[in-house]
Every structure is written in C-alpha cells, then in structure tokens.
Amino acid sequence: MFLINCPYCGERDQQEFKAGGEAHIERPKQPTELSDDEWAEYLFMRKNIKGVQFERWNHAHGCRKWFNMVRDTSNDEIKAIYKMGEKPPSQ
Amino acid sequence: MTKNLRVKSSEYIDETNRISFKFNGKTYHGFKGDTLASALLANNVHLVGRSFKYHRPRGIMTSGSEEPNAIVQINPGTNRTEPNVRATEVEIYEGLEASSQNCWPSVEFDIGGINNFLSPFLPAGFYYKTFMWPASFWEKYEFFIRHSAGLGKSPTSSDPDIYDHRNVHCDVLVIGAGISGILAAKNAAKNNFKTLLVDEKNELGGSTIYENNEFNKIDNITSSEWLKKEIEEIKGIKNLEIKTRTSVAAYHQYNYLLARENLTDHLETNDKTNKIRQRLLKIRAKKVILATGALERPLIFNNNDRPGIMLSSAVKKYSEFYGVACGSKNVFFANNDSAYESALSLYNKGINVDAIIDIRDQSESKIVKKVEEAGIKIYWSHTIVDTAGYKRLKSVSIMKLSNDGTSVTGSKISISCDCLGVAGGWTPAVHLYTQSGSKLKFDEEKQIFLPNQNTSNQISVGSCSGDFKIDQIIKNLNQKLKDTLNIKETDLDNIKVEIDQENSKRNIWLLPSDKHLGKTKPFVDYQNDATAKDIKLALREGFRSIEHVKRYTTTGMGTDQGKLGNMHALGIIADTAGVKMGELGTTTFRPPYTPLTFGTIVGRNVGKFFDIFRRTPMNDWHIENKAEFENVGQWKRAWYYPINGETMHQAVQRESKAARESAGILDASTLGKIDIQGSDASEFLNRVYTNAWSKLAIGKCRYGLMLNEDGMVYDDGVTTRLGENHYIMTTTTGGAANVLGKLEDYLQTEWPELDVYLTSVTDHYATASLCGPNSKKILKKIIPDLDLSDENFPHMTFKEANIGHIQCRIMRISFTGEHSYEINVQASYGKDLWEKCMEAGQEFNITPYGTETMHLLRAEKGFIIVGQDTDGTMTPIDLQMDWIVSKKKYDFIGKRSLYRSDTMREDRKQLVGLLTDDPNIVLEEGAQIVSELNKSPIEMLGHVTSSYFSPNLNKSIALAVVRGGKDMMGKKLFVPMENRNINVTVANPVFYDSTNERLNA
C-alpha cells in the first residue's frame, strides 16, 4: 500500500487515490484531421513499462485533484510527484 | 502411560494456578503460563496429529509459530471453534478443549495410516498424475480426497466475538522482542522516536531469556539475567508502546504493515465475552527495525518425523522456560554447538541425556568441553541412519559418516531414547523482510540467506541479519542504530560482552543412510509429507525452477509455509542439480506470516453499515405506503407499491395505466445532479455532449447524450440552463459519481483553460416527477399563481416558483412520454412536497409508481436506459439516435471514434423494437435472437435488452440489440428458449405515441 504525497493535501494512504493510466498523452487538438491509425494510437495504445513510468493519479477520496507521478513499476518506488501542467522531471 | 514430566519450577509457570483442559476428550492438567504443547508434553503426550498424505503419527516438534505438526482444532463443536491452530501458540485456560486434526476415527488408530504403507504409490505429483484422468471421474476422486484430507472444521454458527481494526502511526516499529529488539526499541524511544515494539509471544526476551549459558555474559552476569534487567527498564520508558501476543502478518511497501493483536484467546470462555478478541493493527512506520530472530533447522535423515523427534532449541525451551522434560531418555543430533547448550540445560536440571550424535569431527568450544566433563557420550562424525517407534520414538540407529558426508560406514549402533533433539543450525527469519520487497543474498560460508538490498526505510538486526553470537549482535546493532536513527551514542557503547567463541558447523542438506534413498523417508516438509526423494523425483522429471518444484511436491505450501524445511529443499535441489544455492534463489514468502482469522481481516461487524444505503427524503412515505424496494447502486428506490395483496405484475400494470390515464408520481430524487457554473459552461457542455448547447436559451432544458472517447454511449440526462453561466445537469442514478469524475478529469487535465466549476448536488435536492394528462391540474392546485399554459411553460422549459415559502425548480420534461413536471425542492422539504402532490392529486386518483413502472413506460416510448439497453459497445448511431449527434460541431468527446471503420460497420448490433407474434408472450431479458433455427452452430444475432407486457397497448413489447437490425424492419426472427422457439418481428422501438402528441397535450 503506497503512501502518496498529494501535491495539494500531503501524504495520504493509497486507498484514497485512483490510478488514471499513462500520463502525458495529450488529447489531439484536431481529431477530425487524424487517420484511423493516428486516432487509434491516441485512443488505445498505452505503454506498460517495467521500470520508470509516468502516470496520472487522482486524489479521488480527498481533494479530487489530478496530478502526475513518476513510479518505478519494478519496485513501486515513487520517484516524483508533480501537478498537472507542470513539466515532468528530467531523468 | 500418563506421568508428570514437570522438572523444576519455572518463573514463567505459575504452579499455584492449576488448569484443567481436554485434549481428544481426555482431561489433563497444566499451569497458568503453559502452552497447550508444553502442558501436553508435561503429561508425556507427544502424539498430537497425523500427517496430511501418509497419515503418519506426528508429535510436537517446536515451541513456536513454525510448528508444522501440532495443528489442532480448538474448542470443537462450539461457535468459537477454530481449526489449524498451532498447539505451541495456544495458551491454556480452564475449560480449553482441543482435538487432533486429520485423523479418523482417532489419532491413536487412524484408518488413513494405511497410506503410509501405500506410500510407494504416492510419490510427488501423485495427485496431478492420478486424479486428472479420466476427466469424468474427477467428481468421485474429489469426494474421496476431501473426506480423507480433513484439515480441520470451520464453525457452523456465527462467530460470537468482536474484532477490530486500528490505524497506528509510529516513528519506529520494532518487530520481535528478543535481545536485539529490546535494545533497539529502548534506544529508539530514549532518543525521542515514537516507538512500537511487538512480539508474537506473551513474554518479552526471545530465546536469550532462557538461554542460561554460563559462557555468554554481559557486564559480568549471564546474558539471560542481564536481559531481564533491561526488560524491567524498558517497561517504564515513555514514547515506547509494547504489544505482546502481536504477530506481524504482512509487510507491504512503504512500511505499511498488518499485525494481529491477540487480546482474549488466552482467557477463560466467560472472560472473553464482550471484549475485542483480535485487533488488526494497520501500521505505518517511518522506520522498521526487523528483529525477527532465527528459526532452528532440523536435519534431514531417514524417518526423521516420529513423535519425540523435536528441535533441540524446543527441547531446551520446554525445560528452561516451561519446566518440562520432553523425554526421560534424551539424545541430541547436531551439526553445531546449539545442541550442547540444550543438553547441558537438561543435565543441569537432572534430566537424563544419554548421548549426542554430531556429524562434525570435533568442536573446541567451552560448552562442548563442559558436556564431555558431564560424562555425556558424544559420537563424533556419526549420523542417524534410521529411527524406530511408531507412535513414539523408541530408538535411533547411528553409523559412522564418510569424510565427504555422502555415505556411511562401519557397524550400526542402536541407542534407545524417547526424545531426540535435532540441531541443524539456524535460519534467519527473513520472511517479513522479503515481503517488503527487499532482496536476499545467499551467504555461501554460513549457508543462509541474508538481507541484502533494502527497498524501504528498514534495518534487520540480530540473528535475522545473520548475527548469532551476542558480541556480534550488540556490536552490529549498535552501529546500525546510530546510522538509522542518526544518533551519536547509545547505551550499548560501554557494555562488556564475553562469549564462547567456537562456532563450527558442518552442513549436509540430506544425510545418508545405509539404505537406498528410495527405501527411506527423509521428510523435508512435515506438514505436506514431502520427502527428499520427492524433490529428487521432481528434478528427474524435468522440473528446474524452485517455484515449480515447490508446487509439484507441495513443499513449503502448508500453513507453516515451509518455515522449517524450505532451506533443505533448496539445498537438496542445488546439490542434485549441481548448481549454487545463491543462483537458485528462494521461493517467495507470502503473507500472512502466520494465519489470520477471517474476523481479524474483516474487523468490526457493523451490520447494516457495512455497505451504506442511501435513502431519499421521501423514503419514510414509501415505507408507510408499503412500497417494495430495489437497490440501485447504494440507493434504495421504491420499486412498486402493491395494494390489496397485488403481485408485482399486477401492481405495475395498474400503476402504468394510471400514469397514462390520469396521473402518476415518481420519486426521482436519486438522479445524479451536477451544478455547472462558469463563463465557459456552455462551451464545456458543447465538448462533453454530442449535441449543441451554445444556443440553448436561459430557462430551457435539453436532453444530452455523453460518449466515451471511444464513441460508446456513457451516460444521458437532461440539462437545464438556469442562467447565463449556470446549468444544472442530471445524470443516471448509477452514473452520477463516475460522470462527475470524468468531467473533472477533462477539466483539470485536458481543458484547464476553461472557466468551469462542477459541484455534486445530488443529495441537496428532492425530486418528485408528476406525470399524466392530469399533472397540469394537480400542479396548478399546488402553485396557483404559476402560469402553466403551453405558451408560458412549454415542454422542455424550466420555471422557478414557490410552494408556500418553499422555493422550487420545476422542469417540464418527461421520461414517460406523458405531460410531466419534475419538481425539485431543497431535500429537507422532499416529503412535504410529495405529500402536497398526493393531497392535490387525490381527486385525480394520483398513483405513486416505482422504478419498474418507470421502466415500462419509457420502454413503451422507446427511450433507452444507459446500462440496460447499452453495454459500453453501443454508439448513438447503433441506438438509432443519429438525431442527437451534431454534424456541425467541430469536436466533442467521442466524435472522432464515430468515424472509425469499425464503428461505421453496417452489421453492428443496433437497437430495435421486437414484437412477439403471440402478444401475450413476454420475452426474457437477455434471451438470444436468431434468424435460422436449423443451422449448426446457430448464429446469434443479438439479445433482448428490455421486455414488458404493456397494459396501455395490451401486448408484450421488447427492445433488443440485433446485428444489422436497422435494416430488418418487419423481419421475422426467433428467440429460442429452453422448451420452445418464440416467433418475433422486428419493429420500430417507439411503440407508443410516436408523434409525441401526449407530451404537448
């Protein structure tokens, strides 16, 4: 059970949070201009990395804010947490 | 047979407090402080159970939670009975009853014992090989296996005890109150760390407390005496909480641990009442200090499982701690000095020790010299090749061990004995360490796995980190404490330690016998009856991975989780396969470390509060008027209101007719309501709904359909524009929380530039839906000054009004196809509003209707219910709702997906109406639909999603999704049921008033 440092509330137990999948997949600004393949890439394709992964998390049972997390999926180490819109930390 | 083997008073046993208890129906006596195991041993009872596969007689082997054999059923036949309890962990109390498991009819005469003689036919993988063929026989085999296995019985009535959960936060958690744990906790607490010290036993001090080794001294007194003083001292330290009888079951990431605190299991039955039995501690610790100690290993030799064969450390603990002699003729079998400490302990208490068999060729330590001086015969370089005695050990046969340790030579010597203490060295208890995700490495010299790479803020100290001698323990502990607590000095800096330095050891994983391995029974896992030859067989059959060998042989898979035999299994695999143990790795130790009761996991029984119900403000009225309820998510919704003993069908038919003929009223308070405000609210709605919102005038309502980005229908509902920058959105009852979550997600992550604020107001309003041709007259009676004319208040518009002093929002919208009003008031006025409507409607025979009638009425109109007629694979086009998808809008959630090749397929399942040829037959929801009956396999075209008998049309109607259904209007299809095929015809899904005349009436 992780201890997650919500950027708005501080450290809270994992059960207050909801994982929201891979981070930094921007919704295309002009979807209608995309081919089926390009749209499918946005819609369906997600990485499933063993190692350092960028993820979206939501403090669902807290402040309801979304934020980003850098997590090593091989040992669940949370390497960084930052707000939506902020630049991911360089590796 | 019964004799008292109590040797000397012990400070941990209260001999003035005599306790009687029953084991297998017979009454015995013990003392306060005894475990069930120590009390049985004091009564010379060793035989306590039968092994799982061969039903071999088994005795008490250990004195702790690693016990594989003495597994008993506590208080059988009562509602507090508990199976699979280790006799070594049960503290006895007056009236305790226990019985052996896995034996029938009794432990003394067990029919399953025949398996022992059949054992050549029960090798590793026996169950997999035999019972899987032929497949049709499995049911018969299962019956047989379940009856002969019989590992304990669960209680048949409800648990009378109370359980609890507690969250605990501390700076330092110390696990294990042996010498290392006590010193660690003391120094942590004294340095202002909020410290929690837990131990699974009821006494502090671990094994050092009864060590009484005259050669191990701290500050000039024995380590045992010294530790007792330390224990007295820590009891008064503030910042330090000590919990005994508390076993850590699981160690998760981020120093999150689960521990079970045992509060009443040791009390007499009368004292257990109304107290919390066990408490699950959910611990978050900033730092964890693992001081879990080490477990003594057995040695693996032929017939090493007879009752009377025990761990040497257990023999010692029973004598020193409980004052019990485990035998009257004791022999030890050793590969290190530990057995000598035990032998000397017995000798000093006047208990007979006949011999020590040692596979080493010598030892120079002081304690060995002392044993020699005592005149105890030591057989150096010897090994046990066999043992005798069925229900109790009678003798051991020994032979000289070859230099390489792989064979035996010379003549056989038989030594008679009734207790054999086995000392195979010590294995650090690293179970919790690995559970935390930290990694071990194998120490080739010590032949043990040691903590290596920590993943969380933790340290391992004492014997669980491979330090077995007191000087080493204290020196390393001192340094680790300074590093981890960041302190400069400790009270360990200046203590003086003297120890017996010799620590030689000879490790042989599988000891040879004069017999061929195939004719021997060297048990590795006692509980699962896995022998060394099973492991070798698995390797011969091609298993290589330790995880596979474990499953194939069932080694280490019992309730003891291989605490004793795991290392030997690994060693034998490594030796046989010719690889290094370090390369082999170890199996995963999974939580719980010791079994937990279901009660502990569940926690407090809060009855109806376990899953919270949500009730509407009108709920009391529904109850008073005998409504039947249905669960919709957490909501309790009025389902139908039977009168005069009506069936559900009768009630629904009556309610449905009344709503169309005169007036009906529905409690719609559960619909999700989201308040949307902000200067970009219109733009936001444009993006989340399929239709256009910018031009919706203030005071108007509009139905909206919300898609997922994949184009599939997600939710629907009516949204009303209350002001320039203010909307109220309604969602489905079940979808409210998810819709809010999804909208928040888009606002926060994709469109942070939009000025929009969302607030859930579902619980803030109560909603009564008035429907039917007389609804207008009823509303007029309630709010006489509101102009209800079609010009002033047409369909799909909204008005604010007052009923008396109560403000309300009224939407003229309809989910039934009738002229309807949804009246929203502050939740606390909900029941008043409802009663006013009922009173005003009395002259029109206003009929309250529930969710079932609502579903029927909307189905007559062909209105979908998201989640019933859709299942996450339906686009608006599939639902024949093209009219709601804006062609002009550049983008909205899911728009692009509607033009994917897959979503544009003509043969997708599409929503249609179905009419049965026989109007009295009502289809079953979920029934399959086919076009041809004589084809094999029959192609399934779709299924029925909604189906009712319509009282207003006097025939059955159904909605269905059918592949290519849009172009099948009028086509004959079949719904095959168990006993008949029902003929149906595809129809328009709007069955009633397709021109919407009634809406505007």
Ligand SMILES: [Zn+2]
């Ligand atoms: Zn938060």
